[in-house]
Amino acid sequence: KTHQLEESLDLMRREFEEMENYWESKLQEERSFYAEQLVINDNQLTLLENQIQDYRNLMGRKEHKRLQILPTIEEKITLEEQVMDCESEIKELRRRIKEMEISNGCQSEEEEDSSAEDSSESDVEQEKENVEEGNDYH
Helix, strand or coil, X not given: CHHHHHHHHHHHHHHHHHHHHHHHHHHHHHXXXXXXXXXXXXXXHHHHXXXXXXXXXXXXXXXXXXXXXXXXXXXXXXXXXXXXXXXXXXXXXXXXXXXXXXXXXXXXXXXXXXXXXXXXXXXXXXXXXXXXXXXXXX
């Protein structure tokens, strides 16, 4: 019976060694695979970082080019003030004309002038819109 137990023990030792070798080789394969994946991932990361930098450079150039093409429009308050001054002057002149017509008794002419006045008011409004939109055609 001792002999049989010794043979069993030898078989178990061999089986244990085979299993140990199997798992060591598996572990070594996994380590190698992990190391390869790290290298691949590092290469992909470097490639993506380079692409991101290229896109940033490209966008920077496009932004710079766009800024050169479309410069900022500076608003000048003086132009707006001039338009407002002209409008108030026109209103004052119209008021004086009406006063003069009333004092001279030229009411029939006033009716003709009021139609001309309406026309000139629409011209003034159109001119104001053109100046505000930057579409001054004169």
